[in-house]
Amino acid sequence: MPAATLDEVVALCKRRGLIFPASEIYGGIANTYDYGHYGVLLKRNVSDLWWKAMIQERDDIVALDSAIIQHPRTWEASGHLAGFSDPLVQCLGKCKRRFRLDTLQEEAEARGEDPETVKCPVCGGDLTEPRAFNLMFQTTIGPVQEDGSTVFLRPETAQGIFLDFKTTLSFARKKPPFGIAQIGKSFRNEITPANFIFRTLEFEQMEMEFFVPPDEAQQWYEYWCQERLNWYTRLGIRSENLRLRPHDPEELSHYSSGTSDVEYLYAGTWRELEGVANRGNFDLTQHSEYSGKNLEYKDPQTGEGYLPHVIEPAAGLGRTVLALLCDAYDEDEIGGEKRTVLRLHPSVAPVKVAVLPLLRKDGHPEKAREIYLELRKRMSTEYDEGGNIGKRYRRQDEIGTPYAVTVDHQTLEDGTVTLRDRDSLTQERIPVEGIADELEGRVTNRT
Numbered sequence: 483m484p485a486a487t488l489d490e491v492v493a494l495c496k497r498r499g500l501i502f503p504a505s506e507i508y509g510g511i512a513n514t515y516d517y518g519h520y521g522v523l524l525k526r527n528v529s530d531l532w533w534k535a536m537i538q539e540r541d542d543i544v545a546l547d548s549a550i551i552q553h554p555r556t557w558e559a560s561g562h563l564a565g566f567s568d569p570l571v572q573c574l575g576k577c578k579r580r581f582r583l584d585t586l587q588e589e590a591e592a593r594g595e596d597p598e599t600v601k602c603p604v605c606g607g608d609l610t611e612p613r614a615f616n617l618m619f620q621t622t623i624g625p626v627q628e629d630g631s632t633v634f635l636r637p638e639t640a641q642g643i644f645l646d647f648k649t650t651l652s653f654a655r656k657k658p659p660f661g662i663a664q665i666g667k668s669f670r671n672e673i674t675p676a677n678f679i680f681r682t683l684e685f686e687q688m689e690m691e692f693f694v695p696p697d698e699a700q701q702w703y704e705y706w707c708q709e710r711l712n713w714y715t716r717l718g719i720r721s722e723n724l725r726l727r728p729h730d731p732e733e734l735s736h737y738s739s740g741t742s743d744v745e746y747l748y749a750g751t752w753r754e755l756e757g758v759a760n761r762g763n764f765d766l767t768q769h770s771e772y773s774g775k776n777l778e779y780k781d782p783q784t785g786e787g788y789l790p791h792v793i794e795p796a797a798g799l800g801r802t803v804l805a806l807l808c809d810a811y812d813e814d815e816i817g818g819e820k821r822t823v824l825r826l827h828p829s830v831a832p833v834k835v836a837v838l839p840l841l842r843k844d845g846h847p848e849k850a851r852e853i854y855l856e857l858r859k860r861m862s863t864e865y866d867e868g869g870n871i872g873k874r875y876r877r878q879d880e881i882g883t884p885y886a887v888t889v890d891h892q893t894l895e896d897g898t899v900t901l902r903d904r905d906s907l908t909q910e911r912i913p914v915e916g917i918a919d920e921l922e923g924r925v926t927n928r929t
Contacts, residue, residue: 487749488677490811491804491807492678494807495807497880500881501515501517501518501679502518511683513672513679513682514682515678515679515682520832520881521832523833525686525803528717529686529688529799531716531829531830532665532799533545536690542659542661543662543663543690543692544654546643547666550635550667550669551634552641552642552645554634559768559769560641562618562634562637568614568615569582569583569612570613570614570673571583571586571609571610571611571612571613572610573602573609574607574610575606575608576605579604581603581673582673586603587600589603616671617672618634618671619671620633620634621634635668637670639664639665639666639668639687642666644769645769647693647766647777657781657782658695659694659702661690661693662690663689664689664690665686668685669684670683670685671683678804679800679801679803679804680753680800682800685798685799688798689794691793692706692792692793694792696763696788698791699739699791700739702793703760706758707744708726711744714744714756717830718806718826723746724744724745724747725744725745726745727743727745737765738761743758744756744797746801746805748805749808756796756797756801756802758794758796759793759794760791761791761792761793761794766789766792777789806826810824810826810827811824812825816907822876822880823905825905826884827928828924831884832881832883833863833864833882833883834862834863834921835861835883835884835885835886835921836878836883836887837851837854837863837865837886838865838867838874838887838889839889840871840889840891841890844891844894846889849893850867853914853917856917859918860918861921882904883904884925885901885921885925886901886902886904888900893914897915898911901921
């Protein structure tokens with residue numbers, strides 16, 4: 483069963499060093515997190531699989547890594563400078579805390595209460611009238627703050643792609659329909675960041691802008707909605723915990739003719755995992771106007787120019803990691819003892835195979851190291867000889883390692899090892915000879 487509460491996942495992540503609060507020795511900063519060794523490997527596996535789906539397995543998308551700090555006019559053209567804000571309210575009671583009014587109203591509606599009469603959720607005090615709070619982080623270029631030196635950390639990765647659209651056309655040898663993809667950090671000064679790594683001040687986006695002829699926009703929008711939903715099931719997330727939810731008309735951005743969210747059932751609550759939007763030609767139109775540059779694509783056969791429409795699948799890397807952790811979290815019982823296990827698909831598991839000597843003597847460590855050194859050339863492998871074998875199995879279960887190879891006395895006699903399966907708990911003897919091929923096949927073909 484997936485995690486019943488987010489607290490269970492948070493505790494496991496802290497205990498095993500996957501993800502933990504940043505700056506913790508100084509008390510931390512609200513919703514900033516560091517990824518430890520296994521968290522880094524998990525996140526890297528997800529981003530590699532996204533690149534594989536976008537670039538390696540297709541010939542109509544190219545890669546980009548745009549700058550975090552763009553020209554300030556970028557955010558005027560995109561509308562972020564004027565309109566990228568949340569409704570901020572502050573408690574007039576004892577606690578003086580600040581909140582997003584729309585979030586408080588959504589929570590009140592979910593409880594069956596009147597959203598127009600919300601109070602402070604901490605102390606029950608009255609709230610101020612809402613005011614617009616811009617979410618962009620502002621900074622300056624140069625040694626002194628002066629006119630013209632103000633810049634912003636990007637709140638999304640999309641605008642860098644739009645700015646580089648014409649440049650990419652000049653060398654990529656592509657024509658619409660084609661896409662530009664990138665993974666990168668974005669920054670949002672959230673009023674009330676919450677829910678672990680679901681909403682944080684800095685986060686990584688996996689974003690692709692797919693440029694299409696205007697009359698093909700709807701069919702590509704429908705295609706990418708389904709394609710992105712399917713990608714999550716290929717990561718091992720259970721289909722019953724995923725859904726595609728089209729936005730109601732009142733939810734749509736002014737430039738969007740259609741937006742759908744891929745949602746995941748996070749600990750009993752449906753939340754956005756990825757958005758797929760039909761953005762029309764709004765962005766290229768805005769940047770053409772503000773820059774004075776012609777961003778039209780000119781068809782070499784007809785000579786006609788047009789601004790492509792854009793289909794945008796935009797996913798959060800941290801949200802994907804969180805969905806995988808929630809979906810893989812499980813508890814069962816072995817020999818009367820509770821076991822916590824992450825049933826991660828091998829494609830995303832931080833470690834694919836653990837090599838464990840049964841004893842720290844009698845030649846077991848030497849043979850286990852030999853096997854470990856062979857396996858790590860082919861896959862992410864870990865060697866562990868600390869503690870009894872049962873505790874080492876439990877540790878590997880908690881970080882999601884699908885297989886464990888144990889070296890024992892019989893290994894030295896007949897050249898076989900015990901192979902333990904994380905999920906079924908079956909143990910079988912397999913020969914050391916050819917073990918890398920055998921395990922690579924199991925990892926690759928495991929469903």
